[in-house]
Amino acid sequence: MTVRFKISLLIPLLFFILSGCHKSDNPVVGEDKNRTVIAYLGRDNSDLYYEWEDKKNAMAEGWSGTNGNLLIFEDLYGDGIGLYEVVRINGRNSLMALDTYGIGEDSADPEVFNSVVISLLSTYPADSYGLIVFSHGSGWLPEGSLETPRSIIKDNDSEMEITDFARALPQNYKFEFIVFEACYMAGIEVVYELRDKTDYILASSAEIISPGFRDIYAGYMDYFFLPSADLYSFTAQAFDYVNSQSGAWQSGTLSVINTAYLYELGQWLKRHIDTEKIGSIDPDEIQHFDRRSGNHLYFDFEDYFSRIIKEDADLSEFAGILEKCVTYKAATPYFFSGLFGGFEINKHSGLTTYIEQEEFPYINERYRELNWYNDVLTE
Secondary structure: OOOOOOOOOOOOOOOOOOOOOOOEOOOOOOOOEEEEEEEEEOOOOHHHHHHHHHHHHHHHHHOOOOOEEEEEEEEOOOOOEEEEEEEEEOOEEEEEEOOOOOOOOOOOOHHHHHHHHHHHHHHOOEEEEEEEEEOOOOOOOOOOOOOOOOOOEEEOOEEEOHHHHHHHOOOOOOEEEEEEEOOOOOEHHHHHHOOOOEEEEEEOOOOOOOOOOHHHHHHHHHHHHOOOOOHHHHHHHHHHHHHOOOHHHOOOEEEEEEHHHHHHHHHHHHHHEOHHHOOOOOHHHOOEOOOOOOOOOOEEHHHHHOOOEOOHHHHHHHHHHHHHHEEEEEEOOEEOOOOOOOEEOOOOOOOEEOOOOOOOHHHHHHHOOOHHHHHHOOO
């Protein structure tokens, strides 16, 4: 990926407060806490810009401010960036602006992402760490392969691919969880790439419809700061919200993936896949999760792989291993029912997979570079 900015992010231990001096109820910067959570907002694109102000305020409102650090980075629409610590001032949560000297403006640049995350984690040490990512998303798909959807983080014409994202995550820190408020991020290719970077991943097989998690942040941010983060309850609240909507807006798929069992899942499949069946399955017969008018790109993981396992007797064992990986899953009956590209959801395992297709030679070529493909789908 082409780097658009060369940066050096040096955020001092004592931050310059742009908004003036206030009495803060929070302990001083640098004091160990139970958890530091970073919200990384790639909002420098016209169709997401107007969503984030409410989300940012909802995060600040929904957190009790105890035993943790909540930090928000945003790449503003146009020029400029914002960096905030949520602090408690006179009994109320506020966004305290922090010094942003030296931060590049391309939020989809892996160097920018890496520098922001490392600097914040080292400045706000904690017993454990969490990451929330908000932007466009297209799972593992390579940058520029399609006009839509897009890669994991988008900043105008710049995109960050999942391999860049995984490499940019700090080597010396492992996240307890990563929350993707972005479309199509529940792919096996995505979570397998991140299996050594985080314990749990919250993601969606399909699109995430606006306003996404905004209202859930406002009421349930504290789930992220419990001694053991309760991703299950947060995800359940998020699904209950979308499932309570009416008409086409009752559309959603959410899952929580335990990365500890992904290697076991992959190695089991490697031993039990009938390689002669790969390529013989008609993708149109598999549950899909995208609204493309032509060939689809995101297929239900269990629906596909259950059809290329050698022995039917092994299907129950496959289901059991998959259940250890996907600790929560929920889907509405339809996605955008009655609207263009809407589809019925008959199967939802909580993970998706790509199926190689002749129509996408470049995507197929790049797919074969992924860890999932090389560890599992090769001889």
